[in-house]
Amino acid sequence: MEEAQVADIDLETNTNHPDQDQVVRPPRPRCERHVPQRLDDYVCTMLQSVMPMQAPSQSTNSGDPYALSNCVSYNSFSSIHLSYLATISSIDEPKSFSQAIKNENWQKAMRQEVAALEKNGTWTIEALPLDKRAIDSKWVYKIKFKPNGTVEWYKARLVAKGFTQIEGFDFHETFAHVAKMVTVRTLLALASIKHWELHQLDVNNAFLQGDLHEEVYMKIPQGFTCNQSNKVCRLQKSLYGLRQASRNWFEKFTTSLKAVGFKQSKANYSLFTLAIADNFVAVLIYVDDIVIAGNDGARIATLKHYLHSAFSIKDLGP
Template sequence: MQSELAALEANHTWSLTPLPHGKKPIGCRWVYKIKRHSDGTIERYKARLVAKGYTQLEGIDYHDTFSPVAKMITVRCLLALATTRDWSLHQLDVNNAFLHGDLHEEIYMSPPPGLQRQGENLVCRLNKSLYGLKQASRQWFAKFSTAVQAAGYVQSKADYSLFTCRNGKSFTALLIYVDDILITGNDLKAISILKQFLHSRFRIKDLGDSKYFLGIEVSRSKRGISISQRKYTLEILKDGGILGAKPVNFPMEQNIKLSDTGELLRDPSQYRRLVGRLIYLTITRPDIMYSVHVLSRFMHAPRRPHMEAALRVLRYLKSAPGHGLFFSSQNDLSLRAFCDSNWAGCPMTRRSTTGYLVFLGSSLVSWRTKRLKIVSLSSAEAEYRAMTGTCCELSWLRSLLKDLRILHLKPALLHCDNKAALHIAANPVFHERTRHIEMDCYFIRDKIQDGLVVTKFVTSANQLADVFTKPLGKEPFSTMIRKLGVLDIHSPT
C-alpha cells in the first residue's frame, strides 16, 4: 500500500485541496490480489487503490467510456505469423497503466485510507486518471496511442489496438490489451529502440519472451507455437468440484435438446459464473465452442438440465485440461474457411445455428457459433447466410493481414456442403426461392465477382464447421478437433 501511494504521489495523480461548494467527492477503496506465475507459484503481492466510479455522474464527472482492446483473433494471427517467419515474441507490462491518462473533467475524491495529510477538510483533486474511474481505460489508451504514433508507428484500421512500423526491410508490430503489450518483428534493434522509448514515456516492465499472456500459456519450439489455458482450466475444475469426477470424451450428448423446461436453479449465480468462465476458455478451446454457446442461451433463467449439461462440459475438460491450439512453423499463410448451418436447430425458436472457422495456412485463427436472428425458410437460406457471415470475416482478416504485411494475391477459399447455397452465391439470378432473403446476404456475390473469394463444395463428412453447429458423437468429434489443430502438449506421447 505504501509503495502504491508513493507511486501515485510521484505521478502527481492528485493535489490536496478544500472541497469547492456544490461538489461531491467520490469514494475509494483498496483492492488486494496475489499475482501468480503460470505454474501457480506466487509472483508478488499487489495492492491497488480503486476509485468508486459507480458514483460518477454522466455529463459531469465523465463523458466517454469506450476503449478498444485487442481482438483475440488478432492475437492468434500475430502468433501464427511470428512462428512462420521465426520472429521473436516479447511481452511488456505497464506499471499503473491507468495512472498515465490525463483527465479533462473536474473530479474530487475522498482521501484514501493510509494517506498522510494536513487538514481534515481536504480532498483529492484528481489530475490524472485512477483505476475505477469510468473514463480511466479510454484516457490511458488515448495517451498510449498518441505516444506510439509519435514514434513512427501506424495504427491499424482493422484493429485499433495494433500498431505497425515499416522501415525498409525492417518491420515491427505492437499489440496492446489494456496494459499488456506484445511486440514482434524481424528487427531486434528496432524492438530494443521501441522498448527504450516506451520505458522513457511510461513505467514499463520487460517480461522477456512471451510465455503467459492474458492467462494464455504460450509454449514455443522449432515445430511451432502452442497456446493453452491449462492453469485456468484446472482452476475452473477445482471451483466446480470436478477434479475427482469421471471424465468423458465429448462435451455434449449427441441427441440432447436443451429448452426452457425443468426445475429452476435456486441460485443461478453459480451457473452464470461457470458459463462466463467457460466463455473465456473458448479463446484456445474451439472444441467446446458449440456447447458453451448453447449454455449461454439460458443465463437469464438457468434450470437443472442446463447445469447438468454444464457439468458434463467440465467432465470433458478434465479428460484433457491442457488442450489448446498449435500454430505450425511450416505455413503458407493462405486463407481458407469452412461454414455450416444447422437448419432450425433451436427447439424453442426454430432458428438456425450457423458456424464458421478460418485457417491461416494450417493455423486456426478464427471461429464462431451463432444463432440467426430470424427463422430461415429453407436449409439453403440458412447455409447462404452462414456463407455471407464467413465472407465478412474473410474480408476483415484480409485488411488485418495487409497491415501485417501479408498480401493475398490469390482468392480465399470458402468450403460449403450445400450445393443450393453455392449456386445462389455464384449465379446473380433472383427467383421465387430467394425473394425473401435480405439484400445484404448478397454481399458474397460481389466478393466472388471481384475475385476475393472462391467457393468450393465439401462433403458433409469433411465439413469441419460441423463441430460448431451441432453436438457430435465420440468418433466424429475426435476426428474433427484433430483436424482443427487442437492438441495437448502436456499429454504423454
C-alpha cells in the first residue's frame, strides 16, 4: 500500500505541472579573464590551454584537459640546450643526510661548510645549561652547474630549525626592513636624470654576518661529533634558519654604514645617504642586494672597498 501511495503522488505531481520539463533557462554569462591589477608592474602572461577544453575520454589515462604538453614544447630548443637539460636532469640532489653521506662529494661539501662556519666564529662548543634547550639543524644540498651543464661545485648548507624557537626565550624580534619599490624607482630616476654612477653589490652569506644578542644553543650538526660528551654549539653569529637572522644582519649593516658618516632615511629605513658639499652617495639595500648611486666615483670605490672588508661583497659592476 505504501508503494502504491508514493506512485500516486508522483503521478499527480506530474499532472499538475505539465510544462515543468519545458522551462527554458537563459544561458549563464561567461566570466572574462583579466590580469590582476597587482601584477601591472610585472611582465606576465595568462596561462591558457592550446587545446580547447574537452570532456576526458575513456581512452586517456589522466583525462586532464590542461595537460602540460599543451603548454610546453621542446621543439624550439637547440641540440646544445637539450644536452644541457639532459645533463642537469640526470643528477639528483639528495633530499636527506642519509642519502648525501653515501657520496664522497657531499661529504667533502659538508666538511667545507662546517670549516667555514668555524672559521667565521659562528659558534663555540659549550655545555648546555640546565634551563636552556638546544635547537636542531638540518642539511640542505644544492648542485651548482656551469653554463655547459657540467657540475661546478656541490653546495651543502647548514640550516637551523628556527621553527622550534620560542619567542621571548631564544629570540625576540624578527622584522627586517627591505627597500620599497617606490624608493628603488625614485633612486633610479634621479640617477638617470643627474647622470649618476650606479653600482650593484651582493653580500656573500649575508645572514651569517649578524651578531646574536640572545643566548641560542644548537645541537652538533648531523654527521659530526665532539670529543667531549654532552656538548652543544652556542651560536655567536646568525645562522640560516634562525628567526632573528635577517634582523641581525640588517642591524649590523646599518651600524657599519653609520660608522662612516651615512645617515639613515626616516621615510625608508633601507636608504642611506652621504652628502659632503656637492658630492652625494646613496645606498639602498634589499635583504642582501645593494644598490649604490652617486656623483662621486672615488668615494663610491672607497665605500665598496670598506664593505668588502667588512662583509665579503661580490661586486656585480655598473
